[in-house]
Amino acid sequence: MTAPRAWWTRVPDPVIDAMVVAVAVGDVLLSLADAGPVAQSMAALACAALVVRRRFPLPVFLLTLPASLMLDIVFAPFAALFTLAERSRNRRLLVVCAVLFALASAAPWPLYDLTAHDRTWTLVYFFYTLATAAAPVLLGQLVQARRDLARRLVEIEEAREHERLLHSQAVLARERAQLAREMHDVVSHQVSLIAVQAGALQVAATDPDFKEGARTIRSLSVGTLDELRHMVTLLRASGGRATELTPQPTLADLHKLVTTSGIDAELTGELPPEVSTTAQRAVYRTVQEALTNVRKHAPGASATVRLWRADDGAAFGVTVTNTPPTRPSLPLPGSHQGLIGLRERAELLGGTFESGPTADGGYEVALRIPPRTD
Structure with a gap:
């Protein structure tokens, strides 16, 4: 029995994508007061690219960097960086992307307008932004690890179920083989003795009724032996090898x-x-x-x-x-x-x-x- 899924995992992906784009647009609108046409175009491109971030996480993240350089926005690059961290296993790439985001956010725009005081503040803001960028990266890696763990648990449960099935089949086969051995070594042996004794009585008897009774016993014993051999063969065939019906050790x-x-x-x-x-x-x-x-x-x-x-x-x-x-x-x-x-x-x-x-x-x-x- 599997645990019930959390409610947020049941929300369709298109709905989540629409919400992400809406929040990114709201973040951009707060920074468009003095933005020029180029900055506005880059911001629109960054918001639109978030729609396909699941299929192309790295290109979408790179498309958000110009908007981060020209405008004071964080949500669009954070969403793209989180998606990239959730889907990529290349940690060096994630570190490089976090550094690129920090550079784009900390660098002044235009780039040539940079005084000595601004350079000091830019360096401080770079490290602050870099530390902030670690949050979506770590969160994305955590979601990835959780997904891998859930998949691994499913595989382990399937393997355990398969192992239980094999164990039950092995126990059944072993019991059938043991029953076949017992029938072969004990029951068949005793029925054979009955048949031999009945045959001896049939030969030695002089009374016709007595001879007929001995013949009937011998005939039934022989028929029983045939049935036993057939049953032993079936048990051995379903419980293991159908040969090697060797006597048990003494x-x-x-x-x-x-x-x-x-x-x-x-x-x-x-x-x-x-x-x-x-x-x-x-x-x-x-x-x-x-x-x-x-x-x-x-x-x-x-x-x-x-x-x-x-x-x-x-x-x-x-x-x-x-x-x-x-x-x-x-x-x-x-x-x-x-x-x-x-x-x-x-x-x-x-x-x-x-x-x-x-x-x-x-x-x-x-x-x-x-x-x-x-």
Whole structure:
């Protein structure tokens, strides 16, 4: 939702131009008492030129200088100088224009009528006028900076909206890919077992009704597998690559993960064989995230991955501890969501996840899972 525009920004440009010309004409009329035809012509030209000051700011400003030299006017050159400062990014040009205006305003007319006393007063009036000319220049630059800032804020908001859209699409794709993996690795596997068992029963059965029931179960299982494969393909196509439906990692992959982590890491201990597939994935992901953090944030540190189970069988889990880093770490980008995701994964399993620094300056993460988690 954008903020309401100020009332003066809703005034049409032709109306503003007409008001500027009207004020400039009024300023000129106050100085035409003893003006000659040339001065009057220059004043009329300066006022008329203000109509096109938005398109030709520099020529219009230069056209106001003769009138400023011949008459005691300020509004027309100020309006032209403000428009030039609002639209130009050349600050040297703005300084030169301000000096030209000060010279035109301070110089006497005619130029040859200049005594020693007048020269001193002209110099004083020049610096006074130069300081006055800084006002439209600074105001014009301020309006330009405000306009640039507003444009930049719009661009940032559009970029943030685009980033939010991409993030939501990435989350949706990740969830679909995760669902596809779960269907492929768990549901498809179990339905395959049903089909195999039903086929075995169909072969071994002697009763016709029993054989027909086994055949029906096997036929439905095969059809279900086909539907699952089709759904998995659709999910993968909409959530990422439609290939590489590889099984999720298990405890059997931990040794390879530790040895190929790129750091000095040691794997000790073991877990009970009845650990569920879901719990095995949680243990694997915990070790993977912990070793990744060691590699990113603790260069030169060594790590110990300890698999454990309680003596009374009430829980099992993994603890990853690393020593303090031996050299400074480089600032690497990260989502800062890894540990949060591990904690959420542990909570879904009914377990706990803890992380924090150790007394010797290292870091430790610990996952604890109750038994019979599936």
